[in-house]
Amino acid sequence: MTDLEAPATPSRLQDALDAADLVAPASLFPCLGRVLPAVAGAIGVLDVPDADLSQKTLGLPDASRVCVVLVDGLGHANLAERAGHAPFLRRRLADSSPLTSTFPSTTATAMGTFGVALPPGRTGMLGYTVRDPATGELGNLVSWTGLPPAREWQRETTVFERLVAAGTSVTSIGPARFAGSGLTEAALRGPAYTSAESLAARVDATLDALRRPGVAYLYWGDVDKAGHRHGWGSWQWGDALAELDAELGRLARSLPRDTVLVITADHGMVDVDRTLRWDAATHPVLGDGVALVAGEPRALHLHLEPGVDASTVADRWRDVLGDAAVVATRTEAADDDWFGEISAHVLPVIGDVVVAMTGRATVVDSRTQTPASLDIVGVHGSLTRLEMLVPCLVVA
Structure with a gap:
């Protein structure tokens, strides 16, 4: 059993999860932490742990270039229910299998596992807020306040660091405020960082990065923002999904030959009662x-x-x-x-x-x-x- 797999023997706690129709990490489907090792396998960097296994598990073909898009808050079931707003994504959803997020299923925790390919128990990325054992105080893993430096808190090597060490060109594309942020340093350190604000600008920057072989990583957070403010069943969430879908379609049409595009997310969403x-x-x-x-x-x-x-x-x-x-x-x-x-x-x-x-x-x-x-x-x-x-x- 690897760090990204769930236990096989049911327990009292697992029985409680089953009764509530809850999904333990990596129980029904592979973990989100398989994505970047699979990318490493696809471009032939097999000294990343579990690269070959992850590539086979996710079904990524070999390629000279891989583009990974992570959409904050785009749950598989959320997307399936609102797929009328997303014709590009809808065409690919039926033949796909989902992944499981982490517990907690929240950005800081999921991004830690996504970027490091290890579970939260190894990364220390255990929620939106966490108690710092050194001070006993509450710290925030998203704003990175009330915490020690990111490299002290999250001590494991990221997959991007491993890829760069192997000589791979890796570019991360996101908003300027994320460059060098605590969460970026903890979970995604290693690549060259290109700042771009609008989704269209990020797609353009991604295409520019992929002129040369290697890996490009694009992050988009507005679907999550719309969900937090208005709920994932709102028209605002639908509009955010439609904007995303249009730009992802443009990205896919414009990619160089011998490029694999992987689209995933950190977590889904429920609307509160x-x-x-x-x-x-x-x-x-x-x-x-x-x-x-x-x-x-x-x-x-x-x-x-x-x-x-x-x-x-x-x-x-x-x-x-x-x-x-x-x-x-x-x-x-x-x-x-x-x-x-x-x-x-x-x-x-x-x-x-x-x-x-x-x-x-x-x-x-x-x-x-x-x-x-x-x-x-x-x-x-x-x-x-x-x-x-x-x-x-x-x-x-």
Whole structure:
């Protein structure tokens, strides 16, 4: 079994996931962390771990150039339901198989596994917010605030670093503010970085990079933004998808010969049900014994006060949330490989209790979340199929 595979033996926790129709990482489909090793295999860089296996698993043909597009928030099931807005993607969806995201199914965690090809237990990228064991304070893995330098937090070698070391030309195309950012340094360090703001400009920059053999990586975040603000069922999300589809179609038509295009995402999305929302800051039972809530409203890490028993807190949360959540102690979640292999320095980043929400329910913490974040419509982080399954579309 590799770091990117799920355990084969069912457990009590797995039974709870099955009852709630939740998808454990790498259980039904290959993990998102297979993508870049598969790209390495396609261009013949086989000293990247699992390159050959990943290439065969994802079905990438050999090529001199590979273009990888990662669309933030474009879940496989979200895309399938709204595919009327995306004729280019729709034509390729039927013959494809999805990948599974990480737990939590959130950008920082998924990008860590995407970029490093190791599970969150190795990267330390364990949620939107995390507790820094050195300070006991809450840090943000997206804005990279309240945390040590990115290379100290995420210590593993990225796939892009391995490709560059092997002599491959690798270009990353994204907004200027992401160049050298904490999240970029943690998960995607290594390539030359080209700044471009609009999607059309990023497509143009990608095509320019692919004039020479190698790898180009393009990131687009506006589908996720539309989902957060308006919900993935909104007309705004449909418009964002339509814009994406048109530019991806142009990209595909303009690629040089002997180029493989891979389109994927970091996670999907559900729209919240505000009648199924609890506030850990004000609820007398949920807050009892909890010193700090990290993660996000769909996937929570509960760090407990000294001397408080994790099993007792987990039972309390189960009693309050009922079938709106699957609640596990750190030991249970680790034993079931929710985070894959766990490095010693990462273990204390995981909550003493871990909570995966079901359906459209959330648990917020008004002590640490901004009013704007409490108003978000589209959310992600948990293990539902909408959140966990992401597309893997190969155009060759």
